[in-house]
Amino acid sequence: MNRLILAALAVAGLILPAVRAEDKKFEGPTSGTIKIVSSLPRTGSAKGQTDTIVNGIKLALEEEGNKVGDFKIVYEDLDDATAAAGQWDAQKETSNANQARDDADVMVYIGTYNSGAAKISMPILNKAGILMVSPANTSPSLTKPNFGEKDEPTRYRPSGKVNYFRVVPTDDVQGPVAAHWAKSMKIKSVYVLDDNEVYGKGIADLFRGECEGLKLKVLGQESIDVKAQEFKALMQKIKALKPGLIYFGGTTQTKAGQLAKDMVAAGITAPLMVPDGCYEQSMIESAGADVLNGRCYVTFGGLPPTELAKKGGKGKAFVDAYEKKFGKIPDEAYAVYGYECAKVALEAIRKAGVKNREAIVAAAGKLKKFEGALGTWSFDVNGDTDLKMMSGSKVVDGKFVFEKILEIKD
Amino acid sequence: MTGLTGLVFASADTQFFINICITGLTTGFLYALIALGYTMVYGIVELINFAHGDLFMLGCFFALTLGGAVMALTGSPMATIALMLLATPVFCAFLNMLVDLTVYKALRTAPKLAPLVSAIGVSFVFMNIGLFWGGSQDVNFPGLIEERNLLAEDSGLQFTTTDLLVILVTAPVMIGLTIFVKSTSLGKAMRATAQNPVAAQLMGINVNRVIAATFLIGGALAGIASVIYGLKIKTIGYQMGFQNGLYAFTAAVLGGIGNIPGAVLGAIVIGMVYSLASAYIDARWATAMVFVILITILVFRPTGLLGARTREKV
Numbered sequence: 232m233n234r235l236i237l238a239a240l241a242v243a244g245l246i247l248p249a250v251r252a253e254d255k256k257f258e259g260p261t262s263g264t265i266k267i268v269s270s271l272p273r274t275g276s277a278k279g280q281t282d283t284i285v286n287g288i289k290l291a292l293e294e295e296g297n298k299v300g301d302f303k304i305v306y307e308d309l310d311d312a313t314a315a316a317g318q319w320d321a322q323k324e325t326s327n328a329n330q331a332r333d334d335a336d337v338m339v340y341i342g343t344y345n346s347g348a349a350k351i352s353m354p355i356l357n358k359a360g361i362l363m364v365s366p367a368n369t370s371p372s373l374t375k376p377n378f379g380e381k382d383e384p385t386r387y388r389p390s391g392k393v394n395y396f397r398v399v400p401t402d403d404v405q406g407p408v409a410a411h412w413a414k415s416m417k418i419k420s421v422y423v424l425d426d427n428e429v430y431g432k433g434i435a436d437l438f439r440g441e442c443e444g445l446k447l448k449v450l451g452q453e454s455i456d457v458k459a460q461e462f463k464a465l466m467q468k469i470k471a472l473k474p475g476l477i478y479f480g481g482t483t484q485t486k487a488g489q490l491a492k493d494m495v496a497a498g499i500t501a502p503l504m505v506p507d508g509c510y511e512q513s514m515i516e517s518a519g520a521d522v523l524n525g526r527c528y529v530t531f532g533g534l535p536p537t538e539l540a541k542k543g544g545k546g547k548a549f550v551d552a553y554e555k556k557f558g559k560i561p562d563e564a565y566a567v568y569g570y571e572c573a574k575v576a577l578e579a580i581r582k583a584g585v586k587n588r589e590a591i592v593a594a595a596g597k598l599k600k601f602e603g604a605l606g607t608w609s610f611d612v613n614g615d616t617d618l619k620m621m622s623g624s625k626v627v628d629g630k631f632v633f634e635k636i637l638e639i640k641d
Numbered sequence: 642m643t644g645l646t647g648l649v650f651a652s653a654d655t656q657f658f659i660n661i662c663i664t665g666l667t668t669g670f671l672y673a674l675i676a677l678g679y680t681m682v683y684g685i686v687e688l689i690n691f692a693h694g695d696l697f698m699l700g701c702f703f704a705l706t707l708g709g710a711v712m713a714l715t716g717s718p719m720a721t722i723a724l725m726l727l728a729t730p731v732f733c734a735f736l737n738m739l740v741d742l743t744v745y746k747a748l749r750t751a752p753k754l755a756p757l758v759s760a761i762g763v764s765f766v767f768m769n770i771g772l773f774w775g776g777s778q779d780v781n782f783p784g785l786i787e788e789r790n791l792l793a794e795d796s797g798l799q800f801t802t803t804d805l806l807v808i809l810v811t812a813p814v815m816i817g818l819t820i821f822v823k824s825t826s827l828g829k830a831m832r833a834t835a836q837n838p839v840a841a842q843l844m845g846i847n848v849n850r851v852i853a854a855t856f857l858i859g860g861a862l863a864g865i866a867s868v869i870y871g872l873k874i875k876t877i878g879y880q881m882g883f884q885n886g887l888y889a890f891t892a893a894v895l896g897g898i899g900n901i902p903g904a905v906l907g908a909i910v911i912g913m914v915y916s917l918a919s920a921y922i923d924a925r926w927a928t929a930m931v932f933v934i935l936i937t938i939l940v941f942r943p944t945g946l947l948g949a950r951t952r953e954k955v
Contacts, residue, residue, distance in 0.1 A: 427925070456925050458884060461874050463664045464919035464927075467799075471657050488779060489876050496788050498799060517779045517876060 257590030262301035265586055267576055270327040270342035272312035272319045277344055283561045284366050287569030290556055299580045311348055319348045328352035332359035338591050339576040346370035353387035357394050360588040362595050364575050365397040366568035369532055374613040378433060394592045396614040398571040400621060402430060405506045405530045406437025408621045408637045410445055413476050420448035422474040426481035427454035434506045435480025450474050457485045466497035476501050482508030488517030495522050504528040520629030527626040533564030534622050535633050549604040571603045656797035661920045667804045669912025670811040674866035675889035676904040678859030684835045684899035685855045691760040694886015695767035696860060700733040700867030701877040702774045705782055718785040730864030737860025738853050771879035779878040782871040803873045810869055815905055827854060895935055897948020906946055
């Protein structure tokens with residue numbers, strides 16, 4: 232028994248210095264060149280979005296005069312897409328990450344755009360200890376346990392440390408945000424449907440949980456068979472329960488359009504609310520504009536620039552500066568997240584004060600009450616923003632029209 | 642009026658049950674049209690034509706393309722529907738016959754597995770044509786008929802315009818087919834060929850012509866189903882052929898493959914089971930329930946519901 236206690240003490244002795252090490256002084260040059268690279272799909276269908284992200288990064292760097300203290304900041308815009316694929320490519324993303332790892336000047340890696348691409352570069356950059364900040368990855372499994380496979384997210388952190396941060400709210404925030412939105416619409420009862428997939432069911436479960444917390448009556452939850460052709464009988468059943476709103480955790484590809492059609496066909500007049508997996512024009516095309524008109528609500532993890540400007544403060548300052556530099560306000564929602572990523576990178580370098588990858592990652596992890604263009608927010612232990620701000624849109628005349636900013640304040 | 646309907650359907654549960662049955666019945670009628678194509682071809686040449694579901698899918702895309710063009714030209718939904726109902730069966734009928742002439746005919750005397758595997762091959766070819774035609778995403782089929790409840794809203798019952806369309810088109814087609822097979826000379830020739838092709842040939846029946854006619858009729862029925870499906874379900878996609886084909890084939894087996902009334906009965910049973918299971922058990926278990934019923938019935942009646950009763954196939 233004594234031996235056990237001794238062993239425990241020995242282990243504790245090993246851990247304690249490690250805990251204290253967080254405050255240790257890092258060594259490294261205090262002047263010279265620091266490189267920030269971004270890895271985004273610069274060719275193919277996402278080019279419109281990534282153009283504005285890159286503009287946002289450039290704007291942030293320029294505002295600081297491309298320097299932090301005595302460091303000169305150099306920015307390199309890498310492409311993780313190929314023209315042949317028209318989207319991100321695993322090989323390109325791997326080579327970008329390897330390039331960053333092997334270049335001793337690279338301290339920050341801004342990316343990726345696609346969550347799938349992040350799964351490839353995250354372990355490489357984690358081993359190299361480079362700070363990675365993503366403007367657009369929304370998959371919760373990248374950082375949060377119990378959302379993906381068993382070894383997620385630990386498989387992305389081979390070193391055991393968190394080096395990956397993101398400024399954009401994750402998909403799972405949409406469930407609770409949607410529940411608050413429904414509540415604010417004076418909805419009394421909801422029926423929850425999901426597609427039984429990680430993304431859809433995850434969001435639907437969180438939506439349901441939040442509804443129960445908000446005392447919104449949940450009449451039932453059911454997973455649909457995504458291979459089914461139609462859901463008329465299911466809709467008859469839901470109609471009989473007279474819900475005030477139907478929530479579907481799923482995507483356009485998992486029959487959201489058909490559900491909407493069968494809802495209308497069954498004579499249900501309640502609105503339909505869906506997450507951003509349905510925030511695409513093909514949703515409207517597959518369901519038919521008249522079916523969704525005025526009754527389909529969508530949550531989405533970004534704020535349109537026009538709304539950002541209305542919020543005032545640093546958000547408005549960003550939109551104004553962007554317009555001044557590039558001649559028009561950003562036409563894509565992710566521009567501000569690119570800007571915010573670069574600001575985070577610069578702040579981390581400033582806090583660290585030395586050209587040392589480990590020091591910069593540690594400084595980023597300690598960012599609290601960061602005053603950025605999106606508002607005041609902090610990183611949590613997983614590296615996610617604690618900002619729970621999304622936008623809510625409604626389908627009107629075959630288009631998604633911004634309705635309101637959705638925000639949960641803890 | 643309120644008093645009367647209130648009296649007849651006093652309980653909300655009863656209303657709900659009837660609504661579910663209406664949904665199941667119309668779904669069953671749709672499957673029946675496709676199932677007939679399976680069962681007729683099987684009855685004549687003992688071939689499970691796996692491409693039939695995908696033929697139905699191509700019919701949907703044909704109807705969509707044609708409908709879009711006619712609608713743009715005339716602007717009249719009624720004219721568009723009429724033209725779709727005329728042209729789509731013709732398209733599917735000739736496509737089906739063409740497949741028989743180019744693929745199955747050469748394999749008529751080959752072992753049974755050869756045409757079966759070829760049918761699977763044709764199914765994939767059709768699916769790829771569908772992918773090329775309509776793209777990989779599900780496509781919206783415009784609702785040319787306004788979805789309106791024909792029953793009084795306060796009755797709590799729902800029987801819509803598209804439900805009526807399904808029955809108005811399907812029922813006469815099925816009755817007509819039964820009369821055709823029973824009492825025309827070509828129908829007689831078909832029954833003779835089904836019973837014994839060699840004997841039929843010896844009696845002076847042009848067996849190849851009879852087979853071609855069977856493929857034509859089966860294809861035309863699939864074409865009618867395509868238009869009705871598009872107008873009723875309103876979403877089509879290149880992969881829909883497999884799922885619908887599977888249900889229709891199951892219906893044919895359930896009713897007794899080769900038996901025309903059997904296919905219709907089997908389809909209605911499947912539509913009903915699917916609908917009731919979705920409503921009373923769980924939507925995810927509906928497909929499983931369909932096959933549980935199928936297996937149970939086949940254990941006790943291996944020839945299907947009506948398979949043993951009638952001697953002659955078709």
